Amino acid sequence: MQSQATIQSKLPNVGTTIFTVIGQLAARHDAINLSQGAPNFPCSPQLVELVAKAMREGHNQYSPMAGVLALREAVAAKVETLYGTRYDPASEVTIMASASEGLFSAVTALVHRGDEVIFFEPSFDSYAPMIELQGARPVPLKLAPPSFDIDWQAVRAAITPRTRMILLNSPHNPTGRILSDADIAALKDIVRGTDIIILSDEVYEHVTFDGAIHHSMSRHPELAERSVVVASFGKTFHVTGWRIGHCLAPAALMDEIRKVHQFAVFAADTPMQHALAEFMADPGHYLGLSDFYQRKRDLLAAYLKESRLELLPSHGGFFITARYDAIRDEPDSDFVQRLIRDHGVATIPVSAFYSDGTDHRLIRLSFAKDDDTLKRGAARLCEL
Template identity: 45%
Template sequence: MNSKLPHLETTIFTVMSQLANQHQAINLAQGFPDFEPHSSLIESLNYYSYQNYNQYAPMIGVEKLRNFIAQKVERFHHAIYHPEQEITITNGASQAIFTAIASIIEKGDEVIIFEPAYDLYKPAVEMFGGVVQPIQLKYPDYQIDFEELKQKVTSNTKLVIFNNPNNPSGKIFTADDLIQIESILKDQNCYIISDEVYEHMTFDGKEHQSFARIPSLKERTFITASFGKLCHVTGWKVGYVLAGAALMKEFRKVHQFNVFCVHTPSQYAIADYLDDENNYLELNDFFQQKRDYFVKGLSTTKFEMIPAEGTYFVSASYKNYSPLDDKSFAQQLTIDHKVATIPFSAFYHDALNEHVIRFCFAKQEETLDAALERLNRL
C-alpha cells in the first residue's frame, strides 16, 4: 500500500493519554474536562432518547439548533447566517474542519497555517494534495508576523487556516489582528477556515473576535465551532460550521457522503440546554477561575508561565528544570512524576523545540490539586 500520509504517526494526544494510563499519571495532556456536564443536559438527552428521537436527523442538522446558532451569531457578532443555507451541524469541529478542507483543496493548492497549530490541519491538507506553507508564531508572545504573511500569500494560495483563541498557546488575536489579515487577503482569491472552538473561553475581559465580523471576507470563510467544548461533552462530538451559501453548498456535498448527519437526541438536548444563555455566557468566568487556581499553584515552581488569554490550556517553559527536548521531558514527567502534558513541538511542522509544554486545566479542583502537589515536588 502507498500510504497517503507516510510520515504521520499516531497523534500526540493519543500517545500521551496512553502513556498516562500506562503509568497511572494524572492526565493534563488531552483537552477534555473530567467533571460532569450539567444534569439538565443529561436529563434532556435521556428524554429525547426515550421519546424515540433516534432516527436520522436532517443532513444539515436539527432546525432548533441551527436557529439558535443563527441568533447567537447575530447577537454577538452582528452577522447574519441563514439557518437553512449557511449553517450545518457537524460531528464535532474536527469533522467540520476536515470537510471544509476536503471541499476546496486540490492537488498543488497552497495552504497557510499559523503554528503552533492543532495537529489536524496539516495532514488533512496533505491528504487532498495541498501544500502547507507554515507561519511560525514563536515563544513567548506568539504574535503574527504580518510581513511574513504578505510574503507567503501568492496566486497559489487557496486557503488560510486561522485559530482564535489559539490552541495551544492560549493567545487571543485582537480586532486589529483580524483587520490586518483582512487587508492582506481581501484582494486575494483564497478562502479562510476560522477555527473558533474556544470562543466562549476568553479571560480578563478580552472579547472573542470572529471572522463573522469581517463583511469583506464573510462569504469565503468557514467558521467552525464546538458544542463539546461549550457544554463539557467532548465525547458527544457535536459541532457546527458557518459559511456563505456558495461555500456551504460545496461543504454539504462532502458532508452528506462523509457522516451524512449527527446524533439526533444530542442535537435536541443541546438546543434545549442552551435556551438558558447562562449555560454558555458564564463559561469565561468559570474557566478563568480554574486558570487562576492552577497558575497560582504553579507559582512556587520553576516553570515560567505563558499568559493564557483564552482556551482551557496554560503553557509553560520548563528550561529551569531540564535541557531535554520537550517530547522527552513530557514523557519523563509522565513516567517519573505521574503528570501527563503535551509537548509544544507536536504543534509545529518541523517539531520546533522551545522547551514548552501544555497543561489542560479543565479539571476538577481535586485533580488540579493532585497534579500541583506532584509538580511542586520537581
Template identity: 50%
Template sequence: MKQPEIKSKLPHVGTTIFTVMSALAAEYKALNLSQGFPNFPASPELIALVNEYMKKGFNQYAPMTGVKELREEIAKKTFELYKINYHPDTEITVTSGGTEALFAAISAVVRPGDEAIVFEPAYDSYVPAIELNGGIPVYITLTPPEYKINWQEVKNKISEKTKLIIINTPHNPTGSVLNVSDLQQLADIVNDTDIFLLGDEVYEHIIFDGIPHCSLMTHPVLQERSFVCGSFGKTFHVTGWKVGYCQAPKNLTAEFRKVHQFLTFATFTPVQYALAEFLKKPEHYINLPAFYEAKRNKFLDAVKNSRFSFIPSNGSYFQNLSYSTITDENDYDLAIRLTKEIGVASIPVSVFYHQKNDYKILRFCFAKDDETLEKAGRQLSKL
C-alpha cells in the first residue's frame, strides 16, 4: 500500500538546539543555562490568584480577543510607561504566548512572494512563520561585539516587495537594545511606504543600567504600522503558561484577530483574570530591571576571572561570552563539550544565523538562582 508522502513546507527545520542542549544538560547533570527560562518560582500571589479564579469557575473559553479586565490593565500599563493609548476593545489582543502573537502578526501581512527583513542573529520563530506564509526572509547580519544595526544597509535591502521588518528589542540572543536614534532612522526609512513593522518586545521589562526601553510604539511613524508583542511568561517568570499579547492600531488589529481567531481562538482563561489583578500592582514589573540586573551582575562577577571575554548585556536575560582567545573550536562543538566536561550548558550563537556564522560566542541564560550562577561561574573558570 502506498503511503502518502509529505513534502515538507519547512525542509530546513529540525530538532531545535534548545531541545538538544536541555536533553544533554539533563543527561550529564549539567547546569542548564541554555534554554531561556527561569529556574526560580513564580510569585505565590500570582499562583494563588490563578487558583482562586479556577475555583470560582472561570474555566471555559475566554473571549477571542482576551479577557476584558486583562486588556484594560495592559492598556493602563502601556499608557503609564509610554504615554501611548491603545484601545482595549479594538487594539489589544491577548495571545497564547508571544510566539503566537508573532505568528499571527506575520500571517496577517505576509503574502506569497513578499519580503520580510530579519536581523540575524534572530529568534528562531520568525523565519518559519514567514516561510509558512510564502514570504521570503531577507537577512541582515549583525556582528559582535555590539550587534549595531547599520540603517543604510537596511535602506539598501528595501525593495518594492518589502512588506515587513522585524525588530527585537531588547534582543535575544545578543542582549543589545535599540535607542531613540535607531527608531528615528527606522522611521525615516519606512515613512510613506507600505511596510509594516513587528516589534518583538517580550523583554521590555528586562533592561539594565537605567537604559530606557525604546518601544516601536513611542515613535508616531512607527506606531501607526507596528504590531508590538509582549509576553507575561517573560515578565512574571511563568514561561510555561504561554500568555502574551499584541498591541496594534485598529486596522492592523482587525486583521491580526482574523488569524488569531483560527490559530488558537482564545487563551487560558483563569490565568488571564489572575494576570489582570496582578498587573494592578506596578511594582510587579517596575522592579524587574533591578532584579535581573543583579542576576546579570552576579553571573558576570562569577565569570570575571575566567578566560572568557564579554561586554555586559544591556537587556534580555542572556549574556554572551566570547571564547575566541581560548580555543579555535566551533561554537557548537564547544557548547557540547562544556556541557559534558565542565557541566554548564549554553547555546552556540551560530544557530541564530541561517548560515551558521561562528563568531566564537556562547549564550548563557542568567534567569537562574544565585547559587546556580555562582556555580556556573566557578565551573566556566576551569576552561
C-alpha cells in the first residue's frame, strides 16, 4: 500500500539491523549459527515448571508497574551479597521488559535535547539510535584491537558542558573486554564533582573468565550513587526470548526512569517474574555461569586451533573476536556473507558495531551454543 502521508524519519540513517540481515541469510542457507548471542541449548526445566506453576496459580494479569516485589527483593539481596551495595526494592529496583527496555527507558528519562552521551565502539547497535531519538548527540569513542582498552585521556578530552551521560558495557559485546581496577579508578576521577550519569549495561555480569571479578557500578559506592545499572534475566538464565531484565538506580534517578517505563510497557511479564523470584533462591543458578561459559570459550578455541583465524582475547560474555586477514583480504561484511553462502557458518562482522563502519577485518563468534554446534561450526571454519 502506498502511504499518502509525508514522513520525516527520526532515524534517517538506520536500516535493518545486521543481526536481522545475517539471521535471514543464515536461515536461507541453513548455516550453523555462531552469530547470535542467544543460547541454543535449553534453559532449566525447573524454571519452566516454575513459570507453569505461576500460571496455574493465577499470576496471569498485570504485575505492579515496578515489578513483582518478591523478585525486586531477590535482586536487591543478590546485588548486596555480590557487590556490597543495598538498593531499596521499593524505590531503587525496577523489573523491565528486557534489558533493552531498561536501557531505552533510562536514556529517554535522563537525556535531553542538546545533551551529549559518550559511549565506546564497537558497541551494541541500539546505543546511538536511543540517544538520537532524544535529540541528543552520540559521542562514540573508538576502541582498537587487540586489547580494545579505553583511552581515558580521550574520554576526558571528549567531555564538554553538555556531557550528560557515559554509557559503559562490561563484559563487553562484541569484544569480551571487561573493566579493570585501573578503568574504575580513571572513571571515578573523571566523573568526580560532575553531574554526569553513568549508564552501565551489565547483561553479562555473571560471565567473567580466568578468575576476574565483574566491576559492576554497584560494587563502587562513589559510582553507584550516580549510576543506572541494567542487567538481564534472559542472558543469565538462557531465556532471551522471555524479554525480562532489571534496572538499579538511586531513587531520584529511578523515579524518572519509572515515569518512562510505565508508559512504554507498564510492566514486565507476570508469571516469569514469580518464577524467577523463586528460582533465584538458589545462587548456584547464576554463580556457576563463569565456569560454564569459560569451558565453552576454551572448547571453541581448541576446535579452532588448526584454523587460520587469529583469536583475540575474550575475558567475559558470550563472544570471541577473530582476525581473518590471513585467509582473505576483503571487507568483513563480504567475508561474513561468503562464510554463510559458501561454508554454511554464520558469524557477525565487527564493523557493524562501529557507527562509521570501521573495519579491522574482524568477525564475532558466539560460543553460547551447545558443544556439537561449536564443533561443527569450527570444523567448517578450519577448512578455510
